[in-house]
Amino acid sequence: xxxxxxxxxxxxxxxxxxxxxxxxxxxxxxxxxxxxxxxxxxxxxxxxxxxxxxxxxxxxxxxxxxxxxxxxxxxxxxxxxxxxxxxxxxxxxxxxxxxxxxxxxxxxxxxxxxxxxxxxxxxxxxxxxxxxxxxxxxxxxxxxxxxxxxxxxxxxxxxxxxxxxxxxxxxxxxxxxxxxxxxxxxxxxxxxxxxxxxxxxxxxxxxxxxxxxxxxxxxxxxxxxxxxxxxxxxxxxxxxxxxxxxxxxxxxxxxxxxxxxxxxxxxxxxxxxxxxxxxxxxxxxxxxxxxxxxxxxxxxxxxxxxxxxxxxxxxxxxxxxxxxxxxxxxxxxxxxxxxxxxxxxxxxxxxxxxx
Numbered sequence: 455x456x457x458x459x460x461x462x463x464x465x466x467x468x469x470x471x472x473x474x475x476x477x478x479x480x481x482x483x484x485x486x487x488x489x490x491x492x493x494x495x496x497x498x499x500x501x502x503x504x505x506x507x508x509x510x511x512x513x514x515x516x517x518x519x520x521x522x523x524x525x526x527x528x529x530x531x532x533x534x535x536x537x538x539x540x541x542x543x544x545x546x547x548x549x550x551x552x553x554x555x556x557x558x559x560x561x562x563x564x565x566x567x568x569x570x571x572x573x574x575x576x577x578x579x580x581x582x583x584x585x586x587x588x589x590x591x592x593x594x595x596x597x598x599x600x601x602x603x604x605x606x607x608x609x610x611x612x613x614x615x616x617x618x619x620x621x622x623x624x625x626x627x628x629x630x631x632x633x634x635x636x637x638x639x640x641x642x643x644x645x646x647x648x649x650x651x652x653x654x655x656x657x658x659x660x661x662x663x664x665x666x667x668x669x670x671x672x673x674x675x676x677x678x679x680x681x682x683x684x685x686x687x688x689x690x691x692x693x694x695x696x697x698x699x700x701x702x703x704x705x706x707x708x709x710x711x712x713x714x715x716x717x718x719x720x721x722x723x724x725x726x727x728x729x730x731x732x733x734x735x736x737x738x739x740x741x742x743x744x745x746x747x748x749x750x751x752x753x754x755x756x757x758x759x760x761x762x763x764x765x766x767x768x769x770x771x772x773x774x775x776x777x778x779x780x781x782x783x784x785x786x787x788x789x790x791x792x793x794x795x796x797x798x799x800x801x802x803x804x805x806x807x808x809x
Contacts, residue, residue, distance in 0.1 A: 541565075
């Protein structure tokens with residue numbers, strides 16, 4: 455089973471059970487050990503997973519960390535667990551004390567839902583105060599799953615993870631900074647933009663006025679980008695559906711082209727021949743509708759007639775090639791949509807001859 459499926463299954467289990475989990479010990483067994491299992495380690499094999507791991511800490515004897523994951527006889531990850539109801543805080547954590555007396559390069563602090571992975575990027579053999587990888591197992595993104603996969607038994611490579619940890623750490627901090635600036639732009643962030651477009655002196659009053667403008671501009675820019683992606687996806691899906699319709703094998707015995715459909719086609723031709731040669735206006739009858747196309751190309755629908763049901767409809771296409779149906783009492787009503795049909799032709803002309 456792929457790791458993303460296993461993690462999704464564990465997240466579903468956590469959401470179902472957490473209201474019934476009351477203690478730290480229950481959190482370990484219900485949430486943390488299954489996560490260790492997802493990483494490919496056998497929690498019941500004392501050569502791989504050692505519970506209540508003990509190391510000598512100077513004068514302090516017998517202090518324990520919840521788990522140590524071993525590989526080739528050496529601990530590679532030490533794990534400290536909290537109850538799922540507790541917030542994670544690394545202060546006073548036994549992970550700090552254990553880190554420098556073991557050969558491990560990685561420490562994990564978790565409450566079974568939130569996970570924080572630490573290493574020693576700042577000072578060698580001394581655990582960093584900030585995690586380089588942090589996530590909520592119930593709200594995972596694909597790039598985070600890729601990072602978790604590096605800790606899998608089959609993939610584990612200390613040098614690879616440590617070399618990537620620095621990038622993860624700084625990316626996480628930069629994303630936090632961006633989020634903070636978008637919510638409430640700082641003076642420096644505001645001046646970065648205002649200084650390039652404002653010709654006067656950047657007084658405190660001007661900077662304060664620009665803060666609101668910068669925040670609105672960035673928000674609108676992000677929204678525009680999202681809308682562009684959504685529209686592109688919708689257009690792609692429309693083309694895909696049209697392609698599927700093109701390759702659909704129709705049962706010719708079930709397709710009956712009626713005289714009314716042909717009359718409707720002639721009306722459309724009469725409207726569009728002012729912009730197009732008649733030879734370019736082609737109909738294609740299907741079981742569900744009577745389609746009229748430009749150049750017999752299913753990606754260039756001009757309109758569709760739905761005349762065989764209880765009600766009659768005309769399908770028109772906007773500049774995103776999105777279909778919209780309008781009710782018509784008879785085929786003569788097609789004349790009422792002359793402008794819309796001619797605009798559809800203009801759309802394809804624009805595609806062929808962009809400005």
